[in-house]
Amino acid sequence: MLPDTFNFMLIGYGIILGSLGCYILSLAWRWRHLKRQQQELAETLEKKT
Amino acid sequence: MLDRHNRLLAALDLLTTLLMAGAAGVVFFFTPVEATMGAVQKVFYFHVAANWAGMLGFIVAAVCAGGYLRTGSSAWDIAESAAVEIGLVFTAIGIVSGSIWAYSAWGTFWTWDPRLTTAAIMVLLYAAYFLLRQGIENPERRARFAAVYAIIGIISVPATFLSIRMFRTIHPVLVAGEETLGLTPAMQAAFFFSLAAFSFLFASLFWHRIRLGRLAEAVEIQQSQV
Numbered sequence: 001m002l003p004d005t006f007n008f009m010l011i012g013y014g015i016i017l018g019s020l021g022c023y024i025l026s027l028a029w030r031w032r033h034l035k036r037q038q039q040e041l042a043e044t045l046e047k048k049t
Numbered sequence: 050m051l052d053r054h055n056r057l058l059a060a061l062d063l064l065t066t067l068l069m070a071g072a073a074g075v076v077f078f079f080t081p082v083e084a085t086m087g088a089v090q091k092v093f094y095f096h097v098a099a100n101w102a103g104m105l106g107f108i109v110a111a112v113c114a115g116g117y118l119r120t121g122s123s124a125w126d127i128a129e130s131a132a133v134e135i136g137l138v139f140t141a142i143g144i145v146s147g148s149i150w151a152y153s154a155w156g157t158f159w160t161w162d163p164r165l166t167t168a169a170i171m172v173l174l175y176a177a178y179f180l181l182r183q184g185i186e187n188p189e190r191r192a193r194f195a196a197v198y199a200i201i202g203i204i205s206v207p208a209t210f211l212s213i214r215m216f217r218t219i220h221p222v223l224v225a226g227e228e229t230l231g232l233t234p235a236m237q238a239a240f241f242f243s244l245a246a247f248s249f250l251f252a253s254l255f256w257h258r259i260r261l262g263r264l265a266e267a268v269e270i271q272q273s274q275v
Contacts, residue, residue, distance in 0.1 A: 002082060005089035005153045012092035012149040013073075016099060019142050020250075027257050034264045041271040048275070 058256055065246070065253040072098075072239070072246035080239045089153040092146055094239050098247035100143035100168075104206050105251055106136020107175065111203040114196035126192035127262035128255075129199055130182065135254050137175050139247075144168055155219065163216040164209065171205040178202065188269075 076094045083090035113129035116122070147165075148158040159165065178198055185191035213220050232240060 002084065003087040005087035008089040008149055008153040009091050012089065012146045013095065015149065016092075016095045016142055016146050019138070019145070023138050023254070027254070027261060031261055031264065034261070034268050038264065038268050038271065041268065041275055044275050045271065 058253075058260075061249070061253050061256065065249040068242075068246040068249050072243045075239045075242050080235050081233060086154055089150055092150045094243040095247075096143055096146040096150060097240065098243040099139045099146065101244055102247040102251040103136045103138075103140030103143055104210065105248065106132045106134075106139060106255075107171075107199075107203060107206050109255070110136060110199045114199035117192055117196040118200075121189075123188070123192065123266060124263075126195065127266060128259055129196060130179075131255055131258035131262050133175055133178050133199060135251060135258060137172065139251070140168065140172050140175075144172065160219070162220055163212040163218045164220040167205065167209040167212040171209050174202050174205050 072094070076091055080091065080094070082088055110129050110132035113125045113132060117125035117129060144165075151160070152158045178195065181198055182191055182195050185194055212218065213222050
C-alpha cells in the first residue's frame, strides 16, 4: 500500500513556487521603486540647473 | 537596441513560463507515484533542479568575479551580485523543499548530515557576501572585495556537490556510476525537463536582476550629482 504523503508534496510545491513568486514580485517592486527614485532625482536636478 | 533587448527578454520570459508549466505538468500528470515514498517523492524533481540552479548561480558569480578583477568594469560586478542573489534564492528553496521531503522520509526536518551541513554552510557563506557588500561604501573597493570573496566562496559548491560521494550520508546519491536512483524512463524525462526549465528560469531571472542592478547604479550616480 502506498503511504499517504500527498499533503507533503503540496507543501513542498507550495514553498517552491510561492518563494519563486515572492522573489519575482520583489524584483518588480524594487524596479518600480528605483524608477520612481530616478524620476524624482531627475526632477531635483532639473530644478537645480 | 533597447527595444530589441526588451523583446528578447520578453521572449525568454514567455519560453521560461511555458517550460515551467510544462515541467509541472510532466511531474504531476506523467510521472508514476513512487512505491515506497508516495506522492512526496515528486518534490525531488524541482528540489534537485532548484539546487542545480543555485549552484549555477554561484559558478556564474565566480566567472563574473574573474571578469571584474581582469577588467575592473562595473558591469561584471553587477552581474556577479545578481548571480549570487539568485543562487542564494534557489539554494534556500532547495534546502527548504528538501527538508519537507526529509520530514516525510526520515521523520525529521533537519539532520547534520554531510550534504545538509555543507549546503547550509554554502548558504551562510553567500549570505555573508551581501553583508560584506553592505559594509563597504567605496564602490570600487566593494566590487574588488566582493569579487575575491565570490571566487573563494566557489569552493563551497564542489564541497557540497561531492559531500554525498566522499562521506557516509543518509542523503540519496542521484547518480553513482551507472545507477540513477532507480528512476523509470518517465521519471528521468521529468527530471531532465525540470533541470532545463530551471536553467531557463535562472537565465531569465539573471537578466532581470542585471537590469535592476544597472538601474540601481544609474540612481546611485544621480544621487551623487544632487
